[in-house]
Amino acid sequence: MTRARAGLAFALVASLALPTGAAAQTSDAADLRWAGDPEGGAPFVEADPANPEQVVGFDVEIAALIARGVNRVPRFVTITFTSIDQSIARGDADIGLSGIEDTPARRATLAVTVPYYEFREVLTVRTGDAGQLRTLADLRGRRVGTLSGTIAYEILLRAADQYGVTAVSYDDDVHPYSDLLIGRVDAVLLDHVLAERRQRTMAGITTQPETVAVGHYVGVLAARDAPLRDTIDEVLRRAMRDGSLERIFRKWNVWNEDQPKLYEKLLAGEPVSSAVSDAPAGPVTLTGWEAARRYFPSLLRASSITLVLSCLAMGLAVVLGALIATGRVYGARPLRILLVGYVELVRGTPLLLQLFVLYYGIAAAIQLPAFAAALLGLALNYAAYESEIYRSALEAVPVGQLEAGRTLGLTESQVLRLIRGPQALRLALAPMTNDFIALLKDSSLVSVLTVLELTKQTQIFATNLGSWVIPGTLCAGIYLAMSLPLSVVARRLERRLRDGA
């Protein structure tokens, strides 16, 4: 597994090809395109601090080792961690190597190499809690963070049933620990490589010595590349025997006693037990219908979060937007400048960034709960867009209408409330509906704040299942079921307003 900040849930593949430092320079050899996510950072794959155009890490060196073994030149391809499986399956790269976990779902859909590293899932807690919070059982009723789409997340979901733990999923491996420090979660479950790395740089957290589970890092290839995988397995076994793997892991400070034991078993042809091998057979074996039936209720639950969040955010955005628009049309110059500044700032920066700032950026000063930060982020962002719609609608009301109101003795605020506002509303209604539908879908971005909404839940199931087909179809269906009635209602409302009360 790795530590990628997935960013967008359906993140697209960036195919930025970087040459690796260790590239063999045989000009006539074919490329071995290998996929990883430099956002995961050291010791896996990270941009070289000395030369950010290059990547370094143990996965980079293993890729070079494999490429040498198959007589190819390694070419790095940047792919968002959560998309590596799909990218490999569609052929964007030959092999994925980015601290990828060995899971039943992967084995069912991809060609997986022999494990090259054994890791332990460990709990990290605040140092003050280290005495009483040692195991998952100690965390009853508490929030435990981890990366989504990982074995650790699966373990937490099971612990939710077993111990009443609340699983909080993150898209990166930094914020679980920073949220642990400020008390948003009470523990973090992740692999020891990550936990140790974080503990070196962060004061006040303690990693418990107990092993919650054991897992392995593997390389993944497309199922059709099974022959290449077999060759790569040979290369890896050779590297286990001749100590090349040990040298790499020692260099990156992650070598321990578990590895020689793992290599011994592998070389002797014994099966290695993985973290989830003792778990009930994964949903991978489910048929499409079974999977749909099993996942649909939780998707519906997640969609209620999406719906509630979107409705509240839109309500708030409408009120704020109307206030901003009124200020821009009627306000004094300094107020107008201030409001234009707000609108341009919000429109000109990504919503994702704004959400990060609201939830993580200002956490030192104000700790907003995830849902509140999500609601506020969406509302503040959409208020800027709404205000532009209302402002242009207000300005589109003919001046004669306003003057007629004034000559009749109405005050400016009455003119606004009784004449200008109602007329502007009809003009604004169509773009408002449009925005509401857009907001419904943009609400998927709040999963970066650990809010488990529809898209995130879908992504979790897709990882679980090793396929997007069924979860994706269900997800699309639910979004449509929410947005289509909205369009119909809006069209009706528009017609009614047009034809008169």
Next chain:
Amino acid sequence: MTASVLRVDNVRLNRGERWVLDGVSLAADRGELVAILGQSGSGKTTLLRAIAGLEPFTSGQIAVDDVTLESGLPSAGTRRALCRKVGMVFQFHCLFEHMSALDNICLAPVHAYGVAAGDAERRARELMQGFGVEHRSAALPRQLSGGEAQRVAIARALAVDPPVLLMDEPTASLDAARRAELGGLMRSLVAEGRTLVVATHDEDFARACATRLVGLEGGRVVHRTRQ
């Protein structure tokens, strides 16, 4: 001669270098119909707008009954007082698009002057009946014909019973028969003691209805006639 209900004294109004009104004076008594004649751009609409308090002027004075407008922006109190004295019928009527004819007429009495909704509606229906448009009370402005819309606009302006009614180009979009009807309606308003100030370029109509003709050209009064 009765005291003038409307007095415009030496009003000047400029837009940049150009004097749109250049020392205009006129007076009108109760029950008079003053026609302001002139070509497009002569300043007649601007003069009406200045009297209605919509157009701040540069110098001079306008008095309607006991309300006096000085140059510059009128205060909120002055504007409010003025609105009870002056009704305005715009060339394109400017009925509120989102309300029925009846609501257009009731809006100001209810919201600006606190008249009870029932009383306002009774008065509105009386006015509409008087103007022959009571059957259109539920119609939206865009469902009205030009003549109907004009009558609703007149009713709206008269809903708070102002002594002075301003009308901008009232015959612009009327055929001969409608024009004659409008003339009759205006004469009946004058007969009630109301003062009408009508900006028009329709000289025949003006001569047929008005008690006073004021010719405007380039923002100056070029002729005055009493008839």
